[in-house]
Amino acid sequence: MIRDRLRRWASGGSRGLPDHDTDPTQVRLYTSPWVLPGAHAPIRDGAVAVDMESGRILGVGPRSELVGAWRGAHRADLDGILMPGMVNANAHLELTALTRSVPSGLGLRRWIRKLAELRAETDRLDDRSREAQIRAAVRRSLAVGTAAVGEVTHSLRPVPAMGREGMYGVVFHELVSKRRIAKAIAAAAVQKAGIVPWPDGIRYRLAAQGLRSTAVHMLKELAGVALEVGAETVFEMAESEEDWDLLRTGETAARSLFDLLDRLVLVHPLGGGRSAAERAARTGGPVVLCPRSDRHVTGEQTPLVSYLESGCRIALGTSSTASSPDLSVLREAAELHATFPEVPSMVLLRAATEGGADALGLETMGALEPGRSPGLLRIDTMGRTPNDPCGWLLRAGEPDLSWLVRAAPPPLSSAA
Numbered sequence: 001m002i003r004d005r006l007r008r009w010a011s012g013g014s015r016g017l018p019d020h021d022t023d024p025t026q027v028r029l030y031t032s033p034w035v036l037p038g039a040h041a042p043i044r045d046g047a048v049a050v051d052m053e054s055g056r057i058l059g060v061g062p063r064s065e066l067v068g069a070w071r072g073a074h075r076a077d078l079d080g081i082l083m084p085g086m087v088n089a090n091a092h093l094e095l096t097a098l099t100r101s102v103p104s105g106l107g108l109r110r111w112i113r114k115l116a117e118l119r120a121e122t123d124r125l126d127d128r129s130r131e132a133q134i135r136a137a138v139r140r141s142l143a144v145g146t147a148a149v150g151e152v153t154h155s156l157r158p159v160p161a162m163g164r165e166g167m168y169g170v171v172f173h174e175l176v177s178k179r180r181i182a183k184a185i186a187a188a189a190v191q192k193a194g195i196v197p198w199p200d201g202i203r204y205r206l207a208a209q210g211l212r213s214t215a216v217h218m219l220k221e222l223a224g225v226a227l228e229v230g231a232e233t234v235f236e237m238a239e240s241e242e243d244w245d246l247l248r249t250g251e252t253a254a255r256s257l258f259d260l261l262d263r264l265v266l267v268h269p270l271g272g273g274r275s276a277a278e279r280a281a282r283t284g285g286p287v288v289l290c291p292r293s294d295r296h297v298t299g300e301q302t303p304l305v306s307y308l309e310s311g312c313r314i315a316l317g318t319s320s321t322a323s324s325p326d327l328s329v330l331r332e333a334a335e336l337h338a339t340f341p342e343v344p345s346m347v348l349l350r351a352a353t354e355g356g357a358d359a360l361g362l363e364t365m366g367a368l369e370p371g372r373s374p375g376l377l378r379i380d381t382m383g384r385t386p387n388d389p390c391g392w393l394l395r396a397g398e399p400d401l402s403w404l405v406r407a408a409p410p411p412l413s414s415a416a
Contacts, residue, residue, distance in 0.1 A: 024072035028052050030376065030404060031063045031075070034389040036083040038353035038367035038374070041346065042389050048082055048368055048376060049073060055373045055408040076404075078378055081389050083349075084368050085147025085375030085407045087169070087356025088329045089288045090317025093137045093151055093158040135161040137327065142167060144328040147375040147407035148357070148365045150288075150317065152207070156191050163199025168409050170360045172207035201409020203361075277306035286313040286359035289351070291335045293319035304340050314351045315359035329356065330393070337394040345390035364410045375407030 035046030047066035049059035148169035357366025386392035
């Protein structure tokens, strides 16, 4: 399975040679010893052509081909590695306002209770202090190469900071309520209406966080009411055995629920081994792994190989700041690389880029491909040209990286 995927990625070549309508004077051509496209195999002595005004990728391929094709373009010959901005598919930026971290090894249920206590503590902070900490978290996330996030929030507090700093992605507005779901949706609408203007490039989704916080009948009501008002919904599953039980039963009610939901996302699914991976694969939804957070909470290792061999689409997220404040999905990939050295490093980097964009439905992010605008990062390799750029990047710890081109906002959907 993994080898087949690698062969597909390796096939390709130059993409996006200029057409007659392209003005080369509005194009910047970046060349580098290595280009990591995200969705395809690394390109040695590669080049990336970028529209200087929009940030849109116009071409990617071998340097020798693109230099000849893009005559007249502004050219920058660089050392190091070029790659797209990364996508953190499960972030909790608002939790950075917590005044203390959650202890490790509590187990999922006790960790959830402790997190609820700390959320209440965060609510007692004055607005200025809380907003400053959230904005600092957004800046840290950008500084480690993150172009887009899947932000999970009860309050929508991170949205203004994301908009001011140019952080894009999807906001999952969680409905954790014991009231009738129609009232919870109405309350969420009031929260959203308070953010004016809504930032470009940030999509909005109603989200149910699984059976541990939302009863089954309320999940069905959520899907039905959201359908009536034209809102898009997401169901984050597999954080508890109760979530898996809903899948296992095969009841008509459960199947109809999934048919109503716009998108099923499995976030750090628990339960070990191949059986969990096969269950995840049968849902058809992308799987977001948060290895450092999961180990911090449960002490368990993510069964990465089983997920890959089962054909799951893998993305990475940092989850809460309980395990680490750096918000780096590259560190998540490095964690998996150290634990599973048999997994090709390119597979893990793909999970940190294009895999996250796939999980969040961000068509323009995550890969250096013509028509996309994921942003362009340069990684400093300290004057060296590694033979295995993906492996070098995952072993580098905290590489020196910088933005050459910032990501452009993805188009908003009708429900945003």
